[in-house]
Amino acid sequence: MSESAQLPRLRAKKRLGQNFLMNEGAIATIVNSALGSPAPRLLEIGPGPGVLTERLLTDGRPLWAVDLDPEACALLRQRFAAVAQFHLLEGDAVRMPFPEGGPWSVVGNLPYNAATPILARLLTEGIPWDRMVLMFQLEVAQKLMGEPGTKAYGPLSVLAQLCARLTRLVKLGPGSFRPAPKVESAVVQFEPRAEAPSLAERKALLTVLHRSFAHRRKTLANNWQGSLAAEALSSAGLAPALRAEVITPPVWLSATRHLLIQHPEVFPS
Template identity: 80%
Template sequence: MVRWNVSDPSPIARLRPKKAFGQNFLVNEGAIGTIVGSALASGASRILEIGPGPGVLTERLLADGRPLWAVDLDPEACELLQERFADRPQFHLLQGDAVRIPLPEGEAWSVIGNLPYNAATPILARLLTEGIAWDRMVLMFQLEVAQKLMGVPGTKAYGPLSVLAQLCARLTRLVKLGPGSFRPAPKVDSAVVLFEPLSPSPTLAERRALLTVLHRSFSHRRKTLANNWQGVLPADALAHAGLGPALRAEVIAPATWLEATRQLIHQHPEVFPS
């Protein structure tokens, strides 16, 4: 049973943050306004909020009037959300893991979330590879993850996540936040990233194959592509796909990765089961 903390009646005070769920509740009012304003600038007819916790963002999003689906794994958070917003006809609660819980089909979402640090990457991978329609996404990440998303070739931050995200969306870092912006305060900085979909962008099949190519190619960053793919593809396959076998993965631009993946799918479909 969720109970009030008599010393502080705010919703955040009523919910015990749980390390297992990676919960750090946003309390920075300026950041809250920026995140909500960016999400509501979308033309999408409905909103998907991931990890609402005590509902600090939820309350402001519901004021817009659009239908909102909130997904949270924490039973206590769901109890509090239901208590606070059950009388709002546009509020819909889904209790479960955002990595795998079924989502209602239909029109595109405006997606918003203060993502739990321990699940942010798989949640984003799902949003980018499973055909979930979205008009924009405004998502909070650990700063290191945000830097990887926006990494450029030749840098340490650049990797599979950079390539996939940048081929699917235009990325903008909206705000950087220190530990003091959250309760409890995490040990790291955070950043909010805006995703706006690119058109054209890779098909879902290409995105899944792309991840296979990228994870293999980046599996040992100091090794060449030929070494990372040894025993999986014929020796000349990479060259035929436009990838120099002597190159390292971190120097290759996203557009080149996509074209090479398309060639590899065509030439070696056995490596990329549908």
């Protein structure tokens, strides 16, 4: 077992989904991956007591840290007051404005109760990133990397795989954290695809996906009943008799692009 990091004293708050990483091997893996990006700036989400922050700052690049917990922010200000390249933003990473500039190397042991909406922001709001190295519950990581025809495959799989190349760097048990969560976790590395859909296409894609996956065991025709004719689905390359879970990401993107042009009425204005 890897050694455990010595954490500064900070009380983990269940309501904020805090579980502080202690596994030195995982910490090194995350930091090395994040710093392997040539991005000129670092963005850390959910730094907590600053275990990752401390190691990231040794690189010398400017680092912006975002945390919602006032107690954690007070500790971070105290720890890194003398570090010129450290910048702290106190607020909710789900909705607060991120700093302008970039591109970023984004890193974070994301709070479990906010990981998915934070990732959705990073994938759909035009925040420029060169690499992301993020911790998720194992179940979420499996969804991100889910393959067509499997239970894990869904809207999050399609969006993430069209936008990025995904690599699972490490899987962690509960003992790697303080306090120990009841679930396993995994770190996923994201690298942007040059052929990724535009921001407008990503938002339209989510509209199509959420409607198509509304009832997983139903066909596309049943999920879209009353709002889009079977002929329109067919013209977009989506056979109405299929279930959403068997359709590959490239086909979803091609179909969404077709619907944007031929059937814009299905998208909210």
